[in-house]
Each structure stands twice: as structure tokens, then as C-alpha cells.
Amino acid sequence: MDRTESMKPLKLLNYAQDRWYGAESALAPVESALTGETIAMTGSGGLDFKAMLDHARDVGGPALRRMTFHERAWMLKHLANAVMARKEELYELSYSTGATRTDGWIDIEGGAGTLFSFSSKGRRELPNGRVLIDGAMEPLSKGGSFVGQHVYTSLQGVAVHINAFNFPVWGMLEKLGPTLLAGVPAIVKPASATGYLAEAAFRIMIEADILPPGALQLVMGGVGDLLDHLTLQDVVSFTGSAQTAMKLQTHPVIARESVRFIAERDSLNASVLGPDAAPGTPEFDLFVKEVAREMTVKAGQKCTAIRRAMAPAEHIDAVQEALSARLARVRVGDPREEGVTMGALASRAQLASVREAVQKLVEGEARIVSGDPDSTPSGNGFFLRPILLRTDDPWGSPAVHDVEPFGPVSTIMPYRDLGDAVALANRGMGSLALSLFTNDAAVAEEFVLGAGAYHGRMLILDRTSAGESTGHGSPLPVLVHGGPGRAGGGEEMGGVRGVVHYMQRTALQGSPAALSAVIGQWLPGAAKPEGEVHPFRRRISELDIGYTLKTASRTVTLEDIEHFAAFTGDNFYAHMNEDAAKASPIFEGRVAHGYLILSFAAGLFVDPDPGPVLANTGLENLRFQTPLYPGDSMRVELTVKSKSVRDEERGEVRWAVYVYNQKDEVVATYDLLTMNTP
Numbered sequence: 001m002d003r004t005e006s007m008k009p010l011k012l013l014n015y016a017q018d019r020w021y022g023a024e025s026a027l028a029p030v031e032s033a034l035t036g037e038t039i040a041m042t043g044s045g046g047l048d049f050k051a052m053l054d055h056a057r058d059v060g061g062p063a064l065r066r067m068t069f070h071e072r073a074w075m076l077k078h079l080a081n082a083v084m085a086r087k088e089e090l091y092e093l094s095y096s097t098g099a100t101r102t103d104g105w106i107d108i109e110g111g112a113g114t115l116f117s118f119s120s121k122g123r124r125e126l127p128n129g130r131v132l133i134d135g136a137m138e139p140l141s142k143g144g145s146f147v148g149q150h151v152y153t154s155l156q157g158v159a160v161h162i163n164a165f166n167f168p169v170w171g172m173l174e175k176l177g178p179t180l181l182a183g184v185p186a187i188v189k190p191a192s193a194t195g196y197l198a199e200a201a202f203r204i205m206i207e208a209d210i211l212p213p214g215a216l217q218l219v220m221g222g223v224g225d226l227l228d229h230l231t232l233q234d235v236v237s238f239t240g241s242a243q244t245a246m247k248l249q250t251h252p253v254i255a256r257e258s259v260r261f262i263a264e265r266d267s268l269n270a271s272v273l274g275p276d277a278a279p280g281t282p283e284f285d286l287f288v289k290e291v292a293r294e295m296t297v298k299a300g301q302k303c304t305a306i307r308r309a310m311a312p313a314e315h316i317d318a319v320q321e322a323l324s325a326r327l328a329r330v331r332v333g334d335p336r337e338e339g340v341t342m343g344a345l346a347s348r349a350q351l352a353s354v355r356e357a358v359q360k361l362v363e364g365e366a367r368i369v370s371g372d373p374d375s376t377p378s379g380n381g382f383f384l385r386p387i388l389l390r391t392d393d394p395w396g397s398p399a400v401h402d403v404e405p406f407g408p409v410s411t412i413m414p415y416r417d418l419g420d421a422v423a424l425a426n427r428g429m430g431s432l433a434l435s436l437f438t439n440d441a442a443v444a445e446e447f448v449l450g451a452g453a454y455h456g457r458m459l460i461l462d463r464t465s466a467g468e469s470t471g472h473g474s475p476l477p478v479l480v481h482g483g484p485g486r487a488g489g490g491e492e493m494g495g496v497r498g499v500v501h502y503m504q505r506t507a508l509q510g511s512p513a514a515l516s517a518v519i520g521q522w523l524p525g526a527a528k529p530e531g532e533v534h535p536f537r538r539r540i541s542e543l544d545i546g547y548t549l550k551t552a553s554r555t556v557t558l559e560d561i562e563h564f565a566a567f568t569g570d571n572f573y574a575h576m577n578e579d580a581a582k583a584s585p586i587f588e589g590r591v592a593h594g595y596l597i598l599s600f601a602a603g604l605f606v607d608p609d610p611g612p613v614l615a616n617t618g619l620e621n622l623r624f625q626t627p628l629y630p631g632d633s634m635r636v637e638l639t640v641k642s643k644s645v646r647d648e649e650r651g652e653v654r655w656a657v658y659v660y661n662q663k664d665e666v667v668a669t670y671d672l673l674t675m676n677t678p
Contacts (some may be wrong), residue, residue, distance in 0.1 A: 010040040012199050015206060015218035016047055017055045023047070023221060030192060033098030033344040034334055034381040040196045044221030050229045052187060052217050056158040057233075060185030060214025065154050067212075068129055070645070072181050073122030075210055080115035082208035083108070083173075083201060090169060090200055097168070097194045098344030098382065100335040103298045106474075111173035111201070114493070117477035118177035121495045128644040128651075129520045130154070130183070132496075134505055137515075137523050144525045149515050152503040154183035157233025159502060160226065162248070164239040165191035165346050166301040166406075168198035174493055175237050177477065180215065182502035184235070187226070189219040191240075193347040227251050230259045235502055237262040237492070239303070245488060262501060263488030264481070266404050267303055268428040271472060272421050272447070273311040274438025279318040282463035287311075287437040288319065290461070291410060292326040294473050295386050296342045300408035301350070304433040304457075304473040307404055310394075310421055313414035320390060320412055324370040327386045333378040344381045345407055351382040357405035358387055364399025366391040366411050384408060394424055401427045418443060422450035430485020435459040435472040456483030456491070521642040522546045522656060528639055536607035540643050540651045540678050548639040551604040553662070556592050558630040564596045592628040597668055601659050605638045614650065614675045622670040626661060633662045641671065645678045652676070 009029070013020045023043035030040040064072065083090070087108050094104035126132060134150035141147070159179045163171040168190055179186050190198035202218050205211065219226075230236070230253050238245055242265040248254065249261050271291055277283035287309075294306040311319045335343040345351045358373045371387035386408040391397040394413035401424075415421040425434055434455040436447050439462045448458060457479060459472050475481040480494035492498055508515055512525030522528075528548035535549050565571050573580040574591055581587045598619075607613075628634060637658045645651035655672040 009038050010196055012040050012042040012196055012220045014044055014047055014220050015202065015216070016052050017217070018213050021047065026221070028192060028221070030196060031348060032096045032381070033346050034096060034379070036348065036380045036382070039096060042192050042195050042220045044219050044224065047219065047224065049224050049226035053158055053226065053229050053234075055214050056185040056187060056217060057156065058214070060212065060216075061154075061156055061158070061183075063212035064180065064183040064185060064215055065130065065156075067183065069122050069126035069132070069181065070128040072183060073119045073126070076115045076122070076177060076180060077119035078210045079205050079208065080112040080119065082204055082210065083112040083115070083169075086204050087112070089204075090197065093197045093200055095334075095336050095343075097197055097346055098299060098335070100340065100343050103335070103343065106298070107167045107169045108201075111167075111170035114170065114174045114477045115177050118181050118495075118499075121478070122181050122499075123646060125496055126181075126499075127520065127642065131519050132500070132503065133519050133521060137512075140509065145511055146509070147512050147515060147523065147525065149508045149519060149523070150505055151508055151519055152500050152505050154503055155233050155235065157184070157231055157235070159184050159186040159235045159237060160223075160230070161186055161188045162223075162236065162238045162240065163188065163190050163198070164303070165193040165350070166298060166303070168194040169201045171239060172198050172201065174475070174477065174481070176216070178493065178498035179235075179237075179502050182499045184502045185215045185217075187217045187219060189223055192221070193350070195220055228253055230254060230257060232257045232259065235260040235262065237490075239264045242266045242486065242488075260501070262482075262490040262492065264303060264432070264490055264492065265486070265488040267430070267432040267483060267487040268307045268401060268404050269304055269431045269433045269472075270308040270310060270425040270428060271306045271435040272415075272425060272437065273309075273315065273319065274436060274440060274443050275312050275418055276440045276443060277437050279315060279322075281439070282466070283437040283439055283461070284315070284318075284322075286461055286463075286466050288322045288326060290435065290437075290472050291323055292330075292386075293471065295327070295388075295408045295410050296330050297473065299342055299345050299384070300386070300410075301346060301406055302473050304475060306410050306435070306472060308400060308424075308428065309410055309412045310415050310424055311412065313416060316390075316392075316412060316414040320369055320388070323388060323412065327370050327388060330386055332383050332385055334381075342386070342408065344378075344383045346382070348382055350406065351384060354384060354405050354407035354409060357403050357407075358389070358409060360403045361389055361399050361405065361409075361411060364403070365393065365397040366400055369412075388412065394427075401429075418446060419450070422447060425451050426454040428454070428486065430483050430487045430489075431455050432475075432481065432483040432487045433457045433459070433472060435461060437461050439463060454484060456480060456487060516545065520545065522639055524656075528637065534607045535638065535640060536613045537611050539612045540645055540653060540676050543640050543643055543653065545640055545642065548637055549605055551636045551638070553633040553635040554600055554604060555633045556596070556600065556628055556630065558590070561590065561592050561596065561630060564593055564599075568593075568595070570595070587627055589629060592630070592632075594624050594668070597624070597628055597634065597659060598670075600634060601636045601657065601668070604634075604636045605657075612677045614677065617652070617673045617675050620671040620673065622668070624668050626665045626667045628661060628667050634667060635660050638672075643676075648678065650675050651678050
């Protein structure tokens with residue numbers, strides 16, 4: 001859009017069954033947040049929603065499920081690169097939503113960054129297969145021939161994403177990342193007010209020709225009878241108002257089919273100035289800065305923005321003075337103009353909604369101490385200066401805890417003591433985010449114990465972490481985003497946690513051999529075939545799961561133990577003092593060092609010559625089970641537990657290592673990780 005916005009309105013298109021489709025009837029106008037002019041027409045009339053769902057289930061789902069986690073992860077990276085390559089197109093459109101360049105960066109590059117993060121997580125933390133193992137094997141029989149294993153497999157339905165207007169790119173991509181990584185196709189329904197930006201980002205992904213057919217579809221209007229055709233294999237992920245969420249959740253088909261429903265809804269997030277953070281402390285200044293930032297970034301249209309700011313009663317006047325002064329420096333206007341620090345609200349309806357909410361707060365015993373909800377600071381757009389309210393009786397002003405003005409509005413309020421602050425924070429009845437500004441660890445501990453159950457994410461900010469902090473209102477792809485109660489009770493993102501929302505956990509039972517074949521990982525009790533070729537001489541592609549090397553034995557002498565102690569400096573009594581070791585309730589006398597056992601084990605199983613094994617990258621799950629005494633012998637069984645190719649040059653092999661003594665008792669067990677050539 002150019003500055004004047006005076007051009008023929010865009011006709012936004014749907015993407016159904018791998019084709020672009022323009023609705024011909026029931027089109028709705030979309031206005032520029034900067035001028036109020038109509039800049040787009042949007043609608044979904046004529047779409048066959050049942051056919052869209054069938055296409056996703058019959059074409060998109062099977063194609064995605066044929067891919068491994070790593071293949072899907074690479075797909076996400078390519079999608080992110082496609083968005084980044086054309087980001088300037090999106091920035092130009094983003095201005096019309098009322099967003100500044102900084103706001104757009106959060107939305108556009110933050111969205112791409114979320115895909116990058118899920119791509120990285122998928123390649124580092126998920127197997128290069130199609131089944132995700134959940135936890136350790138559970139022994140179910142005395143002889144070990146019958147075991148259990150929890151696994152996740154991809155749902156065989158469709159994810160319906162109903163997104164909010166405030167972050168049209170990030171809001172779409174943060175849902176698509178875990179969904180596609182799980183192997184589930186999606187139908188995306190953006191909010192109409194900023195749908196033109198979501199449609200542009202969606203178009204970039206389709207034109208990049210990365211996705212398999214049927215993986216993504218787009219609805220640029222109402223969803224018609226789509227919900228009527230959902231099944232138990234489908235997921236609805238919704239971001240928006242509590243009223244709409246409740247309407248969707250009570251849809252008879254969603255209730256009857258037990259359709260998974262993930263909701264992120266209203267949230268009266270709180271920020272608390274700790275009792276130790278008096279004026280003049282770094283924490284006081286950080287608190288004021290953060291509240292002001294959360295009020296003005298994206299014109300306060302953030303689900304995580306600070307709606308309630310709490311301070312010790314003796315500091316509330318200082319907070320008001322400092323915060324009002326900071327807000328007075330905010331320049332509202334066209335975000336493309338130099339010096340503008342806050343843009344417009346996204347729509348005419350949104351501006352009216354914020355003004356109505358402010359009026360309810362005033363009627364509920366709060367008073368405006370900065371800003372004017374009736375002023376129009378810039379042109380014909382949907383502009384509003386930041387509005388700061390105050391209540392001196394937060395327990396007698398219920399509206400400040402119940403009414404969310406989704407814009408540049410926050411209410412400051414005093415608390416009596418830390419217990420009162422905890423209770424006030426929790427009075428919001430569930431939030432997405434809370435921040436606490438304190439340099440007192442005891443305060444932080446008490447607050448988390450008292451308030452943690454009511455808030456999805458808690459930021460504890462002090463002078464040591466502020467320089468690198470991402471702030472109160474920034475959801476991160478590696479951390480869960482969601483909250484209890486009023487916030488919807490759902491969760492998104494959180495790394496792999498977000499992926500499994502689109503998968504089914506199943507408890508498998510059977511023999512170790514059968515379950516090993518299913519999950520692609522060797523389980524204790526499954527076959528351990530041997531061969532003439534040392535496993536370190538084989539590439540990943542040449543290694544079979546379960547392939548095992550059984551070594552010769554080595555006797556551990558008292559001289560070995562004493563030499564190891566002298567060489568390493570580890571003279572712990574159990575290794576060097578016979579009488580003290582015998583007096584121990586654990587040992588019968590001096591024992592070999594655990595790390596001596598590991599070192600000797602490596603000496604027994606390592607093939608020293610250059611080959612496919614590039615490096616030892618770590619040990620996991622190390623346990624010492626039986627002491628090894630002077631004169632005992634030890635041998636090793638090294639088994640290919642799992643393997644994963646990371647790229648064309650390297651991958652990882654996980655080896656199950658068992659160390660036995662001369663009685664075939666397990667002395668030690670651990671997982672060895674090596675970097676190998678594919």
C-alpha cells in the first residue's frame with residue numbers, strides 16, 4: 001500500500017484444494033488502519049468446506065506423514081527462508097495494519113524465526129523417523145519378554161487454525177510450525193481486519209513450492225459449515241476473544257467428537273514491582289520502561305500486554321509520575337513517518353472496543369491519569385494515545401481485573417504486602433504472562449509459589465538479566481505460550497511440547513523385538529546380532545539397529561586403581577582406603593573408580609583407526625550398578641540403539657553400552673553418542 005492508500009481495493013483470495021479461489025459474493029470491506037479507506041475486499045462465499053477437509057485428510061495428511069520429522073523440519077526452514085527473502089513486501093503491507101517497523105519485525109521476522117526454531121528443534125530433538133518415543137521402556141514381565149512403550153504418532157486429520165488480527169504473520173506461523181512438524185495439514189483462517197497481510201505471507205509460502213499438495217489451505221472469510229465436518233482426528237487451535245472461544249468449544253460436533261481444542265483468549269496480564277524495588281533502583285526503572293513498552297508496542301494490541309501494573313502503596317505515586325512522563329514522549333501517527341513510535345489500532349471496531357473498555361474501567365472506580373480516549377491524535381485513521389488509569393482500591397474496583405482494553409491501556413494499582421500482590425495478580429483468574437521486578441531471590445521464590453498456578457509464563461527481571469531479556473510480552477518458540485482460566489487453558493509452542501498437541505500418545509505392549517521394530521530403536525531384550533565388521537567401520541546407512549560388538553575381557557588390578565588415582569588426583573577413600581571402604585554400607589573393600597571403568601570400557605570397544613566415527617559427542621543416562629573390585633574382570637557389549645542423519649555430512653549414532661563383570665552382572669550402563677558419516 002502507498003501512503004495515500006488511494007488505490008483499487010485488493011480482492012483477497014482463498015486457497016482451497018491447491019487452487020486460488022476468489023469469492024464472488026458476500027464480500028466484506030477491509031479498512032486501512034491509517035486512513036480508514038477501504039483497501040481490500042474479503043470473503044469465502046462459495047467454498048466447499050467439506051471438500052477442503054477431505055482434501056487435507058486424503059492428500060495433505062498422507063503426504064506429510066510419509067515424511068520423517070527431519071524432512072518436515074527442513075521444510076519449515078525452507079518456508080522461513082522464503083518469508084525472509086520477501087520480507088520487505090510484507091513490511092510495506094504491515095504499515096496499513098497500523099504497525100511500526102518494530103511491530104512488523106516482531107510479526108514478520110518473529111514469525112519466520114519461530115519456523116527456524118521449530119526446524120532446529122525438529123532436527124536436534126526428534127528422530128529421523130515418523131514415531132516419537134515418549135519416555136523409557138516399561139518392563140511388564142519378570143522375564144523381560146513383555147514390555148511397554150509410550151509413543152506419539154501423527155493425527156490423521158486436519159488442524160483448523162483460527163487466528164487473531166494483531167499478529168497476522170507470526171500468529172499464523174507459530175501455529176503452522178508445530179502442526180507441520182507433527183505431520184498434520186492445516187486450514188488457516190486469518191482475522192479479516194489484517195487478513196491481507198496473512199494472505200500475502202501465505203502466498204509466499206505457496207509460491208515457494210516447498211509444501212506437498214494438500215498441506216495448507218486458506219479461508220479468507222467465514223468458515224461456513226466447516227466445523228460440522230470435524231472428526232476425532234482433527235484439532236481446532238483458536239486465538240481470540242473468550243466469547244468466541246466458548247461459542248466454538250460448545251459446537252455440538254466439537255463436543256460429540258471430542259475434537260481437540262486449543263484456546264488462547266482474553267488475559268489481564270499483570271506486572272508487579274517488588275517490595276524491594278524502590279525509586280532509584282534499577283528494578284524500578286526497568287518496571288516503568290517495561291510497562292510503557294507493553295502499552296505502546298503494537299499499540300497495546302498484544303495478548304501478553306501488561307493490563308495491570310502493581311506497586312507497593314508507598315511507591316504508587318512515583319510509578320504514576322515516572323510512567324506518565326515516559327508515555328508523554330510517545331509520538332502517535334503514521335508509522336512510516338520519522339519519529340513516530342506508536343501506530344494505529346488495527347480497525348475501526350477495535351478503536352471503538354478500546355474506548356468502550358476504558359469507559360467501563362472508569363465506571364468501575366478507576367480514573368484516567370494520562371491520555372484521553374476521546375482524542376484523535378492523527379488524521380482519519382484509528383489512532384489513540386496511550387491511556388494510563390489508576391485505582392487506589394484494587395479490591396473495590398473489580399472491573400480492572402475483569403475488563404480487558406485490547407489497546408494502549410494499563411491500570412496502576414497499589415498493594416499492601418507481597419501476599420496482597422500475589423492475590424491481586426491471581427485475581428485476573430488466569431493469564432498468559434506475568435512479570436515481577438525484584439532483586440530479592442526470596443521475594444521471587446515466594447511469588448512463584450503463590451502465583452505460578454495462575455499464569456502460563458512468569459518473567460522475573462532484575463538488573464543482572466535485563467540486558468539480555470526478551471521482555472514481558474514476547475512469547476518464545478522454545479517456551480510454552482498459553483495460560484489457565486481466563487487465558488483459555490491451552491498451550492502452544494514450547495518446542496517439542498507444541499508438536500505433540502497434534503499427535504496421539506499410545507501405550508504399546510509387546511515383545512522387545514516387536515516394539516523395537518515399530519519405534520526404530522533397540523530395546524533391552526531385543527535381538528543383538530553380531531558381525532565380523534567392527535561397528536565403528538560402518539557408516540550410519542550400513543548400521544542396523546541392534547548390531548552389537550561383544551568385547552574381550554580385561555582384569556582390573558589394584559595397581560590399575562592406584563595408578564588411576566595418582567594420575568587423576570581422585571583419591572576418594574572408597575578407592576584408596578581398604579578399612580574405610582569396608583566400613584561403608586555399600587562396599588566390601590576398595591573398588592575401581594567409575595571413570596576408570598568408563599575409560600577401560602572405551603579401550604575395549606573403540607576401533608582406533610580413522611573411519612566413519614568422527615567424534616564422541618557425549619554420554620547420557622550413566623548408571624553404576626555393581627562395584628568392580630580389584631581382581632574382577634570387565635567386558636563390554638556395544639549395541640546400536642538408534643541412529644539419525646542430520647545432513648549430508650554427518651549424523652548421530654546412539655549406542656547402548658553395557659559393562660559386565662565376570663559373573664555377567666551389570667557393572668555400568670550408559671548411552672554413548674557419536675558423530676558419524678552417513
